[in-house]
Amino acid sequence: MNRFVILMMIISLFACSEAKKVSPAIDPLDMDTSVSPGADFDTYANGGWKKRNPMPDDKSRYGTFDQLADLGEEQLKVLFDEIAKGTYPEGSIEQKIADFYNSGMDTAAIEAAGIEPLKPFFEQVDGLTSTNGLQKLVADWHQMHINPMFGIYATSDEKNSEMVVAYLSQGGLGMPDRDYYMKDDERTKEIQEQYRLYLEKLFTLIGETSESAKTLASTVYNLEAKMAAVSMTRLEQRDPHKTYNKMNLEGLTKRAPGYDWKAYFEEIGVGDPGEFVVQQPEFFVGLAKLVSTEPLDSWKAYMKARVSSRLAAYLTQDFVDANFDFYGRTLSGNVAQRPRWKRVQGATNDALSEAIGEMYVKKYFPPEAKQRMITLVNNLKVALGERIKNLDWMGDTTKQKALEKLNAITVKVGYPDKWRDYSALQVSKKSYVENAVNSGKFDFQHMIGKVNKPVDKTEWLMPPQMVNAYYNPNLNEIVFPAAILQPPFFYLNADDAVNYGAIGVVIGHEMTHGFDDQGRQYDKNGNLTDWWTSRDAERFNERTAVLVHQYDQFTVLDTVKADGKLTLGENIADLGGLNIAYQALSHVLKGDEKAIDGFTPQQRFFLAYAHLWAQNIRDKEILRRTKEDVHSLGRFRVLGPLRNLPAFYAAFDVKEGDFMYLPENERAVIW
Numbered sequence: 001m002n003r004f005v006i007l008m009m010i011i012s013l014f015a016c017s018e019a020k021k022v023s024p025a026i027d028p029l030d031m032d033t034s035v036s037p038g039a040d041f042d043t044y045a046n047g048g049w050k051k052r053n054p055m056p057d058d059k060s061r062y063g064t065f066d067q068l069a070d071l072g073e074e075q076l077k078v079l080f081d082e083i084a085k086g087t088y089p090e091g092s093i094e095q096k097i098a099d100f101y102n103s104g105m106d107t108a109a110i111e112a113a114g115i116e117p118l119k120p121f122f123e124q125v126d127g128l129t130s131t132n133g134l135q136k137l138v139a140d141w142h143q144m145h146i147n148p149m150f151g152i153y154a155t156s157d158e159k160n161s162e163m164v165v166a167y168l169s170q171g172g173l174g175m176p177d178r179d180y181y182m183k184d185d186e187r188t189k190e191i192q193e194q195y196r197l198y199l200e201k202l203f204t205l206i207g208e209t210s211e212s213a214k215t216l217a218s219t220v221y222n223l224e225a226k227m228a229a230v231s232m233t234r235l236e237q238r239d240p241h242k243t244y245n246k247m248n249l250e251g252l253t254k255r256a257p258g259y260d261w262k263a264y265f266e267e268i269g270v271g272d273p274g275e276f277v278v279q280q281p282e283f284f285v286g287l288a289k290l291v292s293t294e295p296l297d298s299w300k301a302y303m304k305a306r307v308s309s310r311l312a313a314y315l316t317q318d319f320v321d322a323n324f325d326f327y328g329r330t331l332s333g334n335v336a337q338r339p340r341w342k343r344v345q346g347a348t349n350d351a352l353s354e355a356i357g358e359m360y361v362k363k364y365f366p367p368e369a370k371q372r373m374i375t376l377v378n379n380l381k382v383a384l385g386e387r388i389k390n391l392d393w394m395g396d397t398t399k400q401k402a403l404e405k406l407n408a409i410t411v412k413v414g415y416p417d418k419w420r421d422y423s424a425l426q427v428s429k430k431s432y433v434e435n436a437v438n439s440g441k442f443d444f445q446h447m448i449g450k451v452n453k454p455v456d457k458t459e460w461l462m463p464p465q466m467v468n469a470y471y472n473p474n475l476n477e478i479v480f481p482a483a484i485l486q487p488p489f490f491y492l493n494a495d496d497a498v499n500y501g502a503i504g505v506v507i508g509h510e511m512t513h514g515f516d517d518q519g520r521q522y523d524k525n526g527n528l529t530d531w532w533t534s535r536d537a538e539r540f541n542e543r544t545a546v547l548v549h550q551y552d553q554f555t556v557l558d559t560v561k562a563d564g565k566l567t568l569g570e571n572i573a574d575l576g577g578l579n580i581a582y583q584a585l586s587h588v589l590k591g592d593e594k595a596i597d598g599f600t601p602q603q604r605f606f607l608a609y610a611h612l613w614a615q616n617i618r619d620k621e622i623l624r625r626t627k628e629d630v631h632s633l634g635r636f637r638v639l640g641p642l643r644n645l646p647a648f649y650a651a652f653d654v655k656e657g658d659f660m661y662l663p664e665n666e667r668a669v670i671w
């Protein structure tokens with residue numbers, strides 16, 4: 001707990017020492033100056049931080065980023081503690097927050113209910129006599145955001161970004177990726193074994209004998225493995241053209257017979273969906289076959305496993321523990337669960353995110369931060385514009401289009417202009433799991449109600465209290481929730497070098513997403529259309545191949561290498577973000593090279609950047625993220641891009657022969 005207190009003290013101390021203009025971002029104690037910056041900039045900049053911030057038992061990764069997320073949790077706790085104590089009029093936001101939270105903290109009631117909350121679901125499953133009934137049940141559960149077999153969501157049409165359409169997407173697996181079922185290396189085999197045990201445990205908890213639990217677990221595992229076999233890989237899905245397959249009911253029925261798609265859309269309340277997108281057609285062909293060929297009893301076991309696993313976190317401690325054992329311990333290497341209040345607060349926060357966000361912003365978000373951000377974003381836009389004009393590898397026609405796209409980027413900072421209405425969400429103090437299911441229903445209705453309507457451009461995809469930022473290619477917008485506008489990303493009173501190195505690079509990173517391997521395929525209006533000359537596209541691909549090769553060489557653990565292709569978009573964005581922010585900083589410095597605490601502005605820029613990615617991480621989490629995460633690991637977000645930057649070489653006197661040094665012809669220059 002001390003860590004939070006210290007962090008909060010720094011913030012409040014810092015706000016009081018405005019005149020000094022010294023940023024705590026560059027703290028010599030965070031560094032390890034026994035290592036030279038040219039040998040290993042991550043250790044040089046972050047070695048001290050890593051030693052001083054050992055991994056907490058309930059985390060699989062712990063970095064400055066996570067530290068800020070922890071602070072956010074503490075900030076929310078102040079709000080929650082206040083609200084949870086009171087009584088409120090039925091239907092008010094406070095009543096919903098308090099009841100959701102209190103129902104989750106009421107472990108006595110949860111234990112007393114046992115598996116009662118699952119019984120209505122099991123009765124539905126036990127009553128099934130046909131695959132038509134099975135399909136109807138799938139549609140019913142989808143409306144609660146319990147997602148057996150596949151998923152449906154509603155978002156902008158990739159090729160007509162003004163309109164929302166329905167997307168059908170592969171899914172239905174209990175492990176996080178198809179590869180976990182398909183690979184047979186030692187680590188994967190261990191995970192498969194643990195997953196079988198998890199399924200077995202679930203079946204035991206719902207009352208099966210140990211023998212039948214084993215059989216049922218095996219049945220479910222084999223069925224999921226068959227679904228995995230027809231699923232698209234993560235890498236294939238990075239190609240937006242491959243996942244854009246427009247169809248109508250007739251088309252899908254012809255392509256994937258054996259599933260009543262018309263009944264599905266009717267059941268979920270859409271009626272005739274008109275044209276919709278099937279992201280992975282081969283998956284749906286395969287799934288439809290499995291539905292008609294696999295025994296109904298196998299599907300029944302599968303449905304029970306899926307609903308039990310989906311709701312495990314809201315059930316008795318046995319379920320919670322089983323769920324944590326697999327998803328926390330086995331997959332990520334966590335030693336202990338997060339404290340209950342954090343988990344329940346997190347679930348409440350998910351269910352009522354914008355209502356809580358509204359309160360969070362009032363209490364914690366200084367309006368000055370918004371103004372500072374808007375100025376920063378504008379300066380970064382100017383810098384990227386200059387860089388595009390000066391690119392030696394891109395022709396004028398494509399440059400013109402790129403500049404138009406840059407100028408069309410919209411920016412959202414802090415919080416949405418209008419807040420979501422939660423009046424239709426039912427919450428009571430009675431049952432935690434019922435509240436979770438009601439929240440699923442509410443979210444589903446909200447989402448599905450958008451199908452075939454114009455896009456609401458004011459909507460946010462992240463709540464203000466989330467420490468993160470995003471680029472949305474369909475709206476060509478960059479979005480920075482309030483919570484990221486705090487140290488170590490954003491210092492209201494620090495020198496420019498620090499802010500450009502931290503939040504400046506984050507802004508540049510998000511802008512560059514509009515021009516990464518995926519984002520570049522969308523035009524200024526957010527439509528998936530090719531605006532590149534073929535020559536320029538070819539040159540872009542040559543340049544990004546250099547980056548893929550660089551990251552493929554990084555060893556993440558033992559003999560396991562990073563995946564340069566999977567992380568390409570993020571790596572392009574990191575590199576672009578650094579270039580753009582550095583150029584923007586040069587404009588505001590106007591030759592003022594005054595050192596602060598012994599570091600030049602250029603050095604402070606790179607140190608502030610590196611500090612964002614200071615982190616400790618468990619081995620299992622390294623392996624999990626290398627398989628699933630499109631972001632590089634923190635250490636390589638530092639080492640990877642900086643090795644391509646001459647400005648970094650100059651700032652720290654990096655020389656040939658240093659690890660951080662790459663010969664000029666091996667460096668990537670993209671944006």
Ligand SMILES: [Zn+2]
Nearest residue numbers: 509513570573
């Ligand atoms: Zn990104």
